[in-house]
Amino acid sequence: MKRIGILGGGQLGRMLLQAAANYPVETYVLENDPQCPAAHLCHHFTCGSINDFETVYQFGKGLDALTIEIESVNVEALEKLEAEGVKIYPKPSALRTIKNKILQKQFYKEQQVRTAEFIIVDNLQAIKDNAHFLPAVNKIAQGGYDGRGVQVMRDVAAIEKGFDAPGILEKMVTIDKEIAQIVAINEKGEIVLYPAVDMVFDPHLNLLDFQISPADIPEKTLWKVEALSLAVVKGLKSPGIFAVELFIDKAGEVYVNETAPRVHNSGHHSIEGNYSSQFDMLWRIMLGYPLGNADEILPAAIVNILGEEGHSGPAYYDGLDQVLTMEHVFVHIYGKKDTKPGRKMGHITILSSNRHDLVHKAHRIRQSLKVITKKDV
């Protein structure tokens, strides 16, 4: 059996390991929280920092392959492991490009992939010096995740909230729609595209609110989405699963926003909604099996279950029974002991051939299910 490790033990690791149990593979997880969602679902759990060179190197030494569930890992260790023959998904070179927002934007430019105009800023002073570039979005170069490290600047007054660190200032695009495109690519360069997904974001937390697959966009727009996503993934020259996030403006122009070089929240519906889920697909790639079929079984929506504002502590899922009585609904609770405001605690998938049914149920689930803290849980 191949021995494959995952850096990070959150919900992505958890769902990867659920899928791994369909194949002959020995699994390893590195994460500094032994209570993390993935810790109990692998053959071998190592408690340690995914950011520490020596820890990552020792963890990966002797494994056949490694993957990540978050970008903020020690890339130097991955490069050393790769040089010693461990397969890394994605390749450290692709990870380097993506985990730094400046390099990522420059990469899009080099690949002639349409992306929002940007300038590089070294610190807060540089943002002030470029106030004429507003309205814009300031993104920190390194360490942003799940809505952190992003600051919207509609006017000069907002500059003070900017990051006093290297990053980019990106022209604000008048967004009509946000789209995610999951792409799978194997060692041979064979590619499979999942149906593109419509994403609807929460304006406050900047976290995915709900999403529908397939996206409801004109065919020609879809072609642009697919063409740009393919250009990004081919340019990165790495096998793996990639989630390309794109904007469509009012004129129907498509822009690449950013890329995640891993399984992604925008692909969770694929567990029930597609023949080969994004998690199944990544195992196929890492185990050297043929690529799976990304076709949809039925159209799907997902709703993220986030920790309620004002609640921090042991998680209680208020309204879960109500959601569990809904037809054609699949519950995924990530098993995190504690909730906090905005924390991703689970997601709910809805399958239906009727788009209105998907939207209606997504809203009902949002209203019904709250992650709160409660005494005696």
Add this chain to the structure above:
Amino acid sequence: MKRIGILGGGQLGRMLLQAAANYPVETYVLENDPQCPAAHLCHHFTCGSINDFETVYQFGKGLDALTIEIESVNVEALEKLEAEGVKIYPKPSALRTIKNKILQKQFYKEQQVRTAEFIIVDNLQAIKDNAHFLPAVNKIAQGGYDGRGVQVMRDVAAIEKGFDAPGILEKMVTIDKEIAQIVAINEKGEIVLYPAVDMVFDPHLNLLDFQISPADIPEKTLWKVEALSLAVVKGLKSPGIFAVELFIDKAGEVYVNETAPRVHNSGHHSIEGNYSSQFDMLWRIMLGYPLGNADEILPAAIVNILGEEGHSGPAYYDGLDQVLTMEHVFVHIYGKKDTKPGRKMGHITILSSNRHDLVHKAHRIRQSLKVITKKDV
């Protein structure tokens, strides 16, 4: 989080634990093989015998609930645990009835559930004394599993192969079809029936060969299947998942063959083919959640992957790549290190709205995939 244990760590435990990761639950497994398919997928693994009173009692003490993945467990320990407040799925009383083939047949008679005629035999001599009852099937009262403990006796010459132990001699029914009916029942007595399944058996190993859901039977026959299955499950007076196996004879009469008080091979297609799989459903029951929806998403078939004759040792899945290229096919390899002839090593699920497509692919998979041993694996 509720703490729930499973007695046994084979593929049923493995698939139960894959499903458990969708819910907030702390999982425990007891099994005497630390390399078993479920060992690495639970929070707490205990190495020990599920047949030993003290081991089972100590394992279950303090847990909220327990379930089984095989009938041959220590029932006395489960009774003591039940008396002390641990919920057991199925109830030990139901397990006692089912795990002894004599009691099981008597139960069907009491419930006025049609079942093949039978007589009780104490030993081989008793079979000889009842040679007039042939053609018949001799089933050992206790300890039979997966085709073991069953001996077909078409004529007197076959009597010598009978069991010299308490059991039953069951009149042979001219079987037209074999059907499985999975039934879910919760604490409140609410019941959900899965679509009945057509089972096709291998005449040599007496192990499920392939199955198709839903069964292709006339509506009135289906009503009989459902009515008999309901009578069995209601008579057992226990929450849980039950798989009722039935025969249909040439005249369209329906007979209950036997019942498994647990998740069952005949329900594996429900992982992809039904909204709430049998594994999901059992967690809903044990966690006190509402019952799920057993409706089919698409018609499904499964093919069991059995160890090839003449091969014992480290398992190699010859032809797996070919199966993985087939459309609408889901692979489940149980991760057992060693294969042996007839051992259940995995199963493959096929989804299709076209019944011919299901049958065609099932046969292609049978021909393509062989579990063998190979040097240097």
